[in-house]
Amino acid sequence: MNKKHLTVKKLDMDNLQDVIKLQQKIINGLHPDEQHFILHRTKEDYIKSLNGKSSNMLGVFDQDELIAQTIFIMPQKDEARDIPEFRPDIPNEDLVLYEAILVDPAYRGSSLMKRMLEYIENHALDNGRKHSLIQIAIDNPASWINALHHGMSITKVDRDPADGVKVLYLEKRIHHSAQPAPLSLNAQNSYNLYLGENIHAKIPALFNKMQYLIRQGYHGVGLNKETKSLIWQKQERANTNILNFSNIWNNKKVSSL
Ligand SMILES: CC(C)(COP(=O)(O)OP(=O)(O)OC[C@H]1O[C@@H](n2cnc3c(N)ncnc32)[C@H](O)[C@@H]1OP(=O)(O)O)[C@@H](O)C(=O)NCCC(=O)NCCS
Structure with a gap:
C-alpha cells in the first residue's frame, strides 16, 4: 500500500x-x-x-x-x-x-x-x-x-x-478545539482492566466486568499499552462528563490521509 x-x-x-x-x-x-x-x-x-x-x-x-x-x-x-x-x-x-x-x-x-x-x-x-x-x-x-x-x-x-x-x-x-487538556489520573479515580497479550481470550469475562464498572460510575476511556489494560475513569457525575483523553495512551503518530 x-x-x-x-x-x-x-x-x-x-x-x-x-x-x-x-x-x-x-x-x-x-x-x-x-x-x-x-x-x-x-x-x-x-x-x-x-x-x-x-x-x-x-x-x-x-x-x-x-x-x-x-x-x-x-x-x-x-x-x-x-x-x-x-x-x-x-x-x-x-x-x-x-x-x-x-x-x-x-x-x-x-x-x-x-x-x-x-x-x-x-x-x-x-x-x-x-x-x-x-x-x-x-x-x-x-x-x-x-x-x-x-x-x-x-x-x-x-x-x-x-x-x-x-x-x-x-x-x-x-x-x-484541538487537543484535550491532559488529565491527571490517580488510583482513586481510575481503574486498569487488564487485557493481557490476547484480548480475545479475555472477552468472555469482559461483559460482566464492564457492566459492573459502568454501574460503579466508570467510563472506559483508553488503552494503556504498557500495562496492556483498558483504562476506566470514574465520572464526577454519571453520564454527564464524557472525558476525552485517549491520546495520552496512544503515542502513535497519525498521518493525514
Ligand atoms: C474494524 C476495522 C474497520 C478496523 O480496521 P483498521 O482501521 O485497519 O484497524 P487496525 O487494523 O489499524 O487496528 C486498530 C487497532 O486494533 C487492534 N487490532 C486489530 N485487529 C485486532 C484483532 N483481531 N484483535 C485485537 N486487536 C486488534 C490493532 O492492534 C490496533 O490497535 P493499536 O493501534 O493500539 O495497535 C477492520 O478490522 C474491519 O473492516 N473489520 C471488519 C468489519 C467490522 O468489524 N467493522 C466495524 C463495525 S463497528
Whole structure:
C-alpha cells in the first residue's frame, strides 16, 4: 500500500457497485463467528445512504479503488434514529452516528477507521453536531480500539435489543478545539482492566466486568499499552462528563490521509 495515493471523498450513487463489492469482500473474509460485526446491508439500504438526507457515506480510495467506507448519520429532528436505546436524552440535531465501517483487509493496520472517524467528525462539527455515538460488538476489539483511540468512551455495555449480541456503546462530546487538556489520573479515580497479550481470550469475562464498572460510575476511556489494560475513569457525575483523553495512551503518530 502506498499511503500517498489514498484519497477520501463523500460517496454518491456512482459508487454503489463498489460499496456493495467491498461489503461482500469483507463479509467473505469474516469468520462465521464474526458475521455479526456488521449488519449485512442490501443494495436498497446502501441506496438510502448514498441518496439520503441524514445518512451519508465516506470512502477512501487507492487510485480508483475503494478500499474503506463508513456510513455516518446526522439524524434530523423527530426522525426515528438507529440505536434509540443509547442516549435518548440527546436531541437528534446534536448527533452523528457511525455505522458499517469497513476496511479492505489488505489495508488494515493503519487505523484507517480512526482516520475516517476524524474526517467525519470535522464534517459533523461543521454541520453543528455536538456528540458522536457508535455501537460495536464486544468481540470486535479492532473496532472498539479504533473508537477509543479516536477519543470515544465506553459508557454503556448491554445486549443489542434486536439480536441479543453483546455490545459496547461508545460516545464522544465533539468540539473544534484541538487537543484535550491532559488529565491527571490517580488510583482513586481510575481503574486498569487488564487485557493481557490476547484480548480475545479475555472477552468472555469482559461483559460482566464492564457492566459492573459502568454501574460503579466508570467510563472506559483508553488503552494503556504498557500495562496492556483498558483504562476506566470514574465520572464526577454519571453520564454527564464524557472525558476525552485517549491520546495520552496512544503515542502513535497519525498521518493525514
Ligand atoms: C474494524 C476495522 C474497520 C478496523 O480496521 P483498521 O482501521 O485497519 O484497524 P487496525 O487494523 O489499524 O487496528 C486498530 C487497532 O486494533 C487492534 N487490532 C486489530 N485487529 C485486532 C484483532 N483481531 N484483535 C485485537 N486487536 C486488534 C490493532 O492492534 C490496533 O490497535 P493499536 O493501534 O493500539 O495497535 C477492520 O478490522 C474491519 O473492516 N473489520 C471488519 C468489519 C467490522 O468489524 N467493522 C466495524 C463495525 S463497528
